[in-house]
Amino acid sequence: MSFPAHRPRRLRVNPAVRRLVGETRLHPSDLVLPVFVKEGLAEPHPISSMPGVYQHSRESLRKAASEAAGLGLGGIMLFGIPAAKDAEGSGATDPDGILNVAVADVRAEVGDDLVVMADLCLDEFTDHGHCGVLRPDGSVDNDATLQRYADMGVALAQAGAHMVGPSGMMDGQVAVIRKALDSSGFAESVSILAYGAKYASAFYGPFREAVDSSLEGDRRTYQQDPANGRDGLREIELDIAEGADIVMVKPAMSYLDVVARAADRFDVPIAAYQISGEYAMIEGAAANGWIDRDRAILESLLSIRRAGASIILTYWASEVAQTLRS
Ligand code: PBG
Numbered sequence: 001m002s003f004p005a006h007r008p009r010r011l012r013v014n015p016a017v018r019r020l021v022g023e024t025r026l027h028p029s030d031l032v033l034p035v036f037v038k039e040g041l042a043e044p045h046p047i048s049s050m051p052g053v054y055q056h057s058r059e060s061l062r063k064a065a066s067e068a069a070g071l072g073l074g075g076i077m078l079f080g081i082p083a084a085k086d087a088e089g090s091g092a093t094d095p096d097g098i099l100n101v102a103v104a105d106v107r108a109e110v111g112d113d114l115v116v117m118a119d120l121c122l123d124e125f126t127d128h129g130h131c132g133v134l135r136p137d138g139s140v141d142n143d144a145t146l147q148r149y150a151d152m153g154v155a156l157a158q159a160g161a162h163m164v165g166p167s168g169m170m171d172g173q174v175a176v177i178r179k180a181l182d183s184s185g186f187a188e189s190v191s192i193l194a195y196g197a198k199y200a201s202a203f204y205g206p207f208r209e210a211v212d213s214s215l216e217g218d219r220r221t222y223q224q225d226p227a228n229g230r231d232g233l234r235e236i237e238l239d240i241a242e243g244a245d246i247v248m249v250k251p252a253m254s255y256l257d258v259v260a261r262a263a264d265r266f267d268v269p270i271a272a273y274q275i276s277g278e279y280a281m282i283e284g285a286a287a288n289g290w291i292d293r294d295r296a297i298l299e300s301l302l303s304i305r306r307a308g309a310s311i312i313l314t315y316w317a318s319e320v321a322q323t324l325r326s
Pocket of ligand 1: 120121167204275
């Protein structure tokens with residue numbers, strides 16, 4: 001036998017062979033598009049730290065949703081930015097609040113052709129920017145926040161959301177939201193995509209601009225320490241026990257180990273959120289000519305798939321779906 005006896009390169013010899021042996025593929029139906037909609041906007045407003053991403057008006061959001069459905073995306077995840085914020089985040093539970101009306105708009109536009117999801121959290125609605133309500137000393141009050149989340153879940157379901165995404169990292173949030181949905185007639189129709197493992201990440205930076213956040217300080221008393229993998233698995237396990245239908249790891253690229261371990265261990269669908277800072281890094285480097293933008297985007301998404309996420313939230317969802325179809 002000649003040397004080397006083993007030649008893995010034979011399976012890389014041309015594009016046809018590489019395609020044949022490819023283990024992981026991207027498909028539009030695995031992708032979910034996160035979108036921002038701002039109350040009172042007449043025209044979409046660009047987000048400078050996320051080139052190509054906009055704060056939508058209600059009108060332009062409907063167009064984006066209809067485009068997403070036409071491209072065969074798996075879903076759309078809505079974030080609302082109210083015109084006025086307050087300490088309790090009242091806009092989140094107001095049936096006329098921006099997120100609730102936008103969910104209704106999108107649902108009217110796409111029907112059941114696209115899974116309509118909404119971020120279930122107070123931070124876009126509070127004037128202090130935290131994900132929950134505060135005690136007089138400024139700390140986040142877990143159990144008082146749960147009641148707000150339960151009400152918000154019901155408001156979103158009534159507006160027409162197929163799925164709600166609790167992202168505030170309060171203990172017990174999935175259980176109280178599930179219970180509230182069940183007792184309001186949504187036991188069978190509205191599911192929960194839980195942000196199971198959600199880390200206190202510097203990569204959320206551009207998101208703060210996207211939602212006009214006024215947060216000072218950080219979220220380290222409720223989001224997880226980037227040092228801890230096991231804590232992420234524990235959070236996911238609790239969310240599943242509390243009734244989560246799908247669990248998500250967030251951010252994605254710096255936490256692929258958590259995605260892989262979660263996919264190994266749990267039998268619910270695993271989602272990963274490629275967040276604002278991951279988007280901004282690739283766009284920023286590409287704008288400087290330092291990386292090949294299109295290849296970097298596909299490679300980043302393929303890596304998240306390969307790690308074990310069957311669902312990916314990405315701001316490039318519509319663009320990538322277009323690429324995959326052509
Ligand atoms: C909380 C929430 C955040 C993101 C999604 N949901 C912000 C945070 O937790 O600090 C970040 C998404 C992104 O950065 O793209 N409502």
